[in-house]
Amino acid sequence: MTGRVPESRKVVVDRSEGFGERLLGQLLDRAHAMPPQLIAPLVAEEVRRIGGRDVSILLQDYDQVMLVPLPGRGLKGGDPLPIDGTWAGEAFVSETRVEHPVADGIRMFLPLLDGSDEVGVMALTLSRVDDDDRRLLRRLAGLVADMLVTKNSYTDQFFRARRREPMSVSAEIQWSLLPPLSMAIPQVAVAGIMEPAYDVAGDSLDYALNDEILHMAVIDAMGHGLNAAVLATVAIGAYRHARRANVGLAELYEFMDTAINEQFGPDQFVTAQMARLDIGSGSLEWVNAGHPAPLLIRDNRVIEALEGAGTLPVGFGGAAPQINTRQLVRHDRVLFYTDGLVEEHESGGEQFGEKRLINTIEHVGPMTRTVQQMVRSLSHTLMRQRKGTTTDDASIFLVEWCGGTADHLAEVNI
Template sequence: MSEETVDRSEGFGERLLCLLLDRARLMPPQLIAPLIAEEVARIGGRDVSILLQDYSQELLVPLPGRDLHVGQPEPVDDSAAGRSFLRGDVVEVPQTHGVRMYLPLLDGSDQVGVMALTLDVVGDDDRRLLRRLAGLVADMLVTKNAYTDRFFQARRREPMSVSAEIQWSLLPPLTMTVPQVEVAGILEPAYRVAGDSFDYALNDSILHVAVIDAMGHGLDAATMATVAIGAYRHARRVFVSLAEKYAFMDEAVARQFGPDHFVTAQLMHLNVATGELQLVNAGHPAPLLIRDGLVARQLESATTLPVGFGGEAPRIREHLLQQGDRVLCYTDGIIEEHLAGEEPFGEERLIQCVNRLGQEPSEGMRADLRRLSHTLKHERGGRTSDDATLFMIEWRGGAADHLAVVD
């Protein structure tokens, strides 16, 4: 196509999004909400709300701001906003005067929250424009969140310990979705977590994963977890093999804390094109392989000494996943909780919960993991006296090259 025939005209929707993007670059965080409300008003929208998930993933809480509609928090489990959030899709609720729309705020594939607004009439052009607007709003919220406390304060529903503050600042996004693989993680107790953490990175075709549990409680455990994750990230960005990652983490923890401190760890490499999984288990509970909704087996590997004990080079176990397989990693706080007058919760009861929920209709891996976490907490009598972390991987295979092709 010659330069003369290229269509460079701007439609109304494109002009609206470009105006928002141009203004947002220098916009202070507290003016983001009024800007969003102004832009929505340009297409006839009203009563705009920005709802962010709280740290325990139970509520969607309204972000305060000038020109925003600030109502009561919406439950994730039983509300139109919650359905939009969990499914990652638009939900429309007819009202006496118009339609209330709930649009997921997706930063990549990580759900930030939900944008809600009311239109008199909704057409396909409105839906397309609002989806794109919601995507831009999510990116703006994530970017501005890096230099304000306002969004954090809105999401926090109860006092948070210093150790939990450290851990939440350390985490990557709780979910990631690409065509070949999806990951999701959840931490309990959200406002008091200390030594548990996880990290991941997708570098070309290799998904790198670490799930850790630092010994102890409180600030000491959080500090040790910070060193372990920092050493893991450094090694991941310099070295290649799982053995080198383990050795680097082991040396860092031992040097900083001495021989009486340790961190258990699960380290993985997953080839997202082939399903080949490499695993190092450093004193951690073995992951569970879930196939067709049921636990097929543990992903066993020769147990290596926990990080910090100066163990020998770890043995690496290889497994081959099938498309649709899920791998569930967990920390010992899940299975070692003691119910009143009973034995520890145990792995068998964990597997029973996974299998029971696996027979129910899936709402997507992220929603399924959240439901599992809340079910396990209920089964433990609502108790989480130790950190209890879940991290799940779903492998789908295939390729993502089609996303780089302009239609």
């Protein structure tokens, strides 16, 4: 028999609406029906209610070099700010709040994080700041990031703000295919970047976390321009279709191979790496279809290339691939990349090469903390070493296995 809980033992919870809940709640309530162009005035109004002013929303550009002001009524404009060497950039890279004293108060820079994906930075000025302000603004920034990502699907406004150069049709197609370029949870983190951002064609990447399995793919479609983008689109579409049918890696390769062959014939192909990581155990499986071997990084040192058995590129009808396996150690990183990263060379000079890539990884690694920081720094360092030359697509996809569990995040503490 179930007895009633005595009145004296019941926990009384105060459900009245406080100022912070009211401010965030009204923002959320109105955001549901808010057209995209009114997000800026709404955010500016909410910030004014807590005494803030000079509000800016800064979005990361496609090159991952600058933070670009989002235009809109109520927002402070201005020139794009470099990610490196600015207060806003520090907040963006570190994913933490930055406070900078100014003549009329404190300039606050808050990272806009959609989950763990870096959207940009919200900046505002307060006359003074206390811990209540910091807590409320952190939650406000999280809500603003979610609003931007949600409304992004309904407008071109945010895409246009992020572009600092004209974009090719092939790049337009590729960017529309991509998942968020960063994700971090307690057990695993991933980050990617593609060059040239405004003219990429055949390179693409994809991932999905299904329960305890992280699925990953990096592809490089032959050729350049629009045809390469179409090849990549079919390859990624076939990959996702097979992945969502929960087939094995060998069957996944065969499905992609058939799709490319039937659509384009035997003269066109896609090189690819398809992998699965058990985020609980750290067991990595992968199939190599004519792609450069991924690099295993431990303690900021490249300890080996994960060569393994391979098969023909997707579309050539290769034999059923052998599944390669490797047990990772906690905080191991695996770097997948496309050949444009190492095959670039100056006119009359030698190729950039894997050895120089490894040297650069080991130079950059100790100076970065997260996979997002490492990917961005590695890509930009390699670009400088190549003297800005990118005649072929060059992509990087980095995964770090951390292990452990995220169960504590589902616990409610009142």
